[in-house]
Amino acid sequence: MSPKTLYDKIWDAHVAHEADDGTCLLYIDRHLVHEVTSPQAFEGLRIAGRKVRAPEKTIAVPDHNVPTTPDRVNGIENPESRIQVEALDKNAKDFGIHYYPVHDVRQGIVHIVGPEQGWTLPGMTVVCGDSHTATHGAFGALAHGIGTSEVEHVLATQTLIQKKSKNMKVEITGKLQPGVTAKDITLAVIGETGTAGGTGYVIEYCGEAIRDLSMEGRMTVCNMAIEGGARAGLIAPDETTYEYVKGRPHAPKGAQWEAALNWWKTLYTDEDAHFDKVITLRGEDIAPVVTWGTSPEDVLPITATVPNPEDFEGGKVEAARRSIEYMGLEAGQKLSDVEIDTVFIGSCTNGRIEDLRAAAEILKGKKIKDGLRAMIVPGSGLVRAQAEEEGLADIFKEAGFEWRLAGCSMCLAMNPDQLAPGERCAATSNRNFEGRQGRGGRTHLLSPAMAAAAAITGRLTDVRELM
C-alpha cells in the first residue's frame, strides 16, 4: 500500500461515496452550530420538511452575538441579536440537538466548547458554519468551516460534497525562544506563505516546536490555518492529545477508550508520504510578532519598522498603501512606538486557560497604562471558572482589565464590544481586516503575552523587555 499522509488517512476513513469524477460524499462525525450561520439552514429544513439526520452528532452553542457583560443575565438588549439567539434556542429544541444555552456554565465560543466537552476527538471529521473550525485540527481531526447551504446539507444528510485537497507540510524545527508562543508561530507561517499560500491545501503542522506545544497552543496554530487560505490544519495526535481528551464528558471510556486509542495511534503521516508543498521554519528564528496592516499576512517582528509599500510587488503595493493609510501609520515608523487605545484578550484563537495564564504572568502586580481600555473575555464559562480558581481573574482585575463572560466579543464585534473609528487595538484574535472590530477600528494581532505587555506600556511592546 502506498504511504499516506495523516490527511489521506482521515479522508479515506470518511468517504461514504465516490463518483467517477472524484467528487466524494464525506461523512461528518461532528457538526457544531452557532446562531449566526444556522437560522437560514434550519429554515431550509422546515420548508423542505426534512429532519436532522444525526442530532446526536450535532452540537449547538450561541457565541457570536452574546453580550459578555455581567448584565447579560437580564437578556440581550439588541433585538436582532436576541432574535438570532432565540432562533437557535428554538431550533436546538425542535430538532433535538445537543445545546449549551447562554446561561449554562459550559457556554462559550463553539471552538473552545467542542474540545473542552470532548466532542472533538482524533481522526474525526468536524465541520461548523465558521471558518475557524480549523481549530479542531489540533486533535488530528479533519475540521473546516462551511457556508450556510452546507450547514443545511450536513444537517439533512450528515455528509458534505467534497473534492480532496492537496497535502502541504509546515514544519517548525527546533525550540522556540523565550517570549515566543504558538500565536507567533502561526502568524509567522502566514507571513511566510501569504493569505492565499494555503489555498487548495490541507496543512499538516509538524516538527519539534509543534510537538512541544500544549493542546491549547496547537489549537492556536491550527485556528489560523484558514488565515493562510488552507482548508484545514492538522497536527498528528500523540500523548499530549490523549491526555487532554481522557476523562472529558463526551470522550470514550473503558473498553471504548482502548479501542479508540488503538486507532488514534495509527493516525500519523507514513514515512515517504507525498506532500505537494513543504514549508520549513526554524523555531529559533521566530520572534514575537505583530501585524502592521489589514491582512493577517502583514506580519513583522515587534523589533521591525512599518514597511514601505514600494518594497512590495504587484497588487500588494496598492494593498499595502491602503492598509498603512487605514491603520494611520507611516512607513519607517518603529512598531514598538505605536501607541494603542485598547487591549482585547480572548477569541477562539487565544481565549483558553493557557492564554490567560500567559497574560497573567506578565500582568502580575502591574497596572495597565492610564486611560487604556482593556478587557479579557474567556473562551468559555469553564475557562472563566478555572481562571477564577487559579487566581488569574484577580490579577487581571487588579491590573485594570475588565473581566468578562464568555463569547466571541470584540474578535468580530457582533455584540456590543466594538472599536470606535480610529481606535487602535492590540488584539489576540485572528483577523485585522478593515472594520473587523468595528467600523474604522484598527487592529494589531499578537499573542496574549504581547497583548499584556502592550496593556502595561500603552504601546506595542516587545514582551521580552518585561520578562
Place this chain on the structure above:
Amino acid sequence: MEKFEKVQGVAAPMPLINIDTDMIIPKVHLKTIKRSGLGVVLFDEMRYHDDGQENEDFVLNQPAYRETEILVAGDNFGCGSSREHAPWAIKDFGIKVVISTSFADIFYNNCFKNGILPIVVEEEHHALLMDDAHKGQNARMTVHLEDQQITTSDGVVIEFEVDPHRKHCLLNGLDDIGLTMEKDHHIDKFEDHAGQARPWV
C-alpha cells in the same frame, strides 16, 4: 435554484487584492435570519460614507456599473469568514459572475450553492479582462458557462475551467441536498460500517 444562463453585460473592475468577507458584507449585517435583501449593503463600508450617502468614487456607484452582473476582482477574493451572507449579498445585488486569479476556498464553494459562477483565470487573461472592465458603459463582456468561455468586448475569447458536477448543477439549477438524498443508501451503509469500526464516535 434558478438555472444559470449566459451572462452578458458590463463588468465592474475591483483590482484590489485580498478583498475579504468583512469588506463584502460587514458583520453588522449578519444579524438577519433570512437570505434575501442583502444587496443594498454589499461592500457597505466602501460603498457608503459614514453618513449613509453613497461614495461616488466606489465602482458600483458609478453609472456604468450600477447594474453590473459581472465582477472582475483582484487576487484572493472572498478571503476570511465562512459567512454565506457574502455570496447572498452579491447575488441579491445582481452579480452572477466573479472573475479573479484566485478565490478563498469557502467563499468559492459558497458561490456555487447560490447560483454564482466564480471563474479563475490566468494573470495575463485577468489583466485583459480588468482592462475591458475599466472601459465602462459600452464594453459588454459575455460569460458562456455551457462553452466555458468569456468573450471580451473586443471579441477575444478566453476559456475557463469549471468542475463538471458544479457546472451541471448550475446549468440545471439543481439542489445539492436533493441529489445527496438520492444516495441515502450509501450513507446508511457507511454508518453501519463506521459504527462497528469506530463505535465511540
